[in-house]
Amino acid sequence: MTIRAVVFDLDGTLVDSLPDIGGSMNQVLRSLGLPPHPLSAYREFVGEGVLRLVERALPPGFAAREQAVAAFREVYGARLTAESRVYPGIAELLAGLEARGVPCAVCSNKPHGMTERVVRALLGEASFVCVEGERPERPRKPDPAAALDVARALGVAPSEVAFVGDTKTDMQTAVAAGMQPVGVAWGFRDRAELEEHGAALVVEDPAELLAWAQAAGPGA
Numbered sequence: 001m002t003i004r005a006v007v008f009d010l011d012g013t014l015v016d017s018l019p020d021i022g023g024s025m026n027q028v029l030r031s032l033g034l035p036p037h038p039l040s041a042y043r044e045f046v047g048e049g050v051l052r053l054v055e056r057a058l059p060p061g062f063a064a065r066e067q068a069v070a071a072f073r074e075v076y077g078a079r080l081t082a083e084s085r086v087y088p089g090i091a092e093l094l095a096g097l098e099a100r101g102v103p104c105a106v107c108s109n110k111p112h113g114m115t116e117r118v119v120r121a122l123l124g125e126a127s128f129v130c131v132e133g134e135r136p137e138r139p140r141k142p143d144p145a146a147a148l149d150v151a152r153a154l155g156v157a158p159s160e161v162a163f164v165g166d167t168k169t170d171m172q173t174a175v176a177a178g179m180q181p182v183g184v185a186w187g188f189r190d191r192a193e194l195e196e197h198g199a200a201l202v203v204e205d206p207a208e209l210l211a212w213a214q215a216a217g218p219g220a
């Protein structure tokens, strides 16, 4: 197995965005007269796009779902990176991959425009070949369409791409796209979920991922 490129999920993998996502949704819930969730609950709600996030946060059968989705987009879009932070060691990981000539990209279920804004605000120094968020005309992860679009932009065969993420959705995406599924243990879900859904490897910290990519690289 050779790894020539790395594709990263965004939320829970590169960026800890839970305070902004959960805080925004809780603000929407309060505005609708509904009780907020503890921030930790959002670890389970995040990962499959805005629609699923809002659905999971609302009480079952809530009628004005579309209104809540629109409100979430507005509130979250306004704060987006107010409290979000890049995980420790990510900057060094991305710089290390770049120094080794390994092209990197982002593939998220966050709406495309917001994905670009978060990357620009928090990871602007990293040179991603391609940044892809959720687009209305393309099925979201775990469908492999977006990941395969990214592989084409990278010019690397899917089998030589590591797809790195923090949820089962990312592992399922990697498997469906024929990429190497790599889980990260610092994100929103636990190691067991990642292993159960096909992770070939779960790394404890970004330095472990860099060492692995180096060992699996074309010159190794």
Ligand SMILES: [Mg+2]
Residues within 6 Å of the ligand: 009, 010, 011, 012, 013, 047, 165, 166, 167, 187
């Ligand atoms: Mg994620």
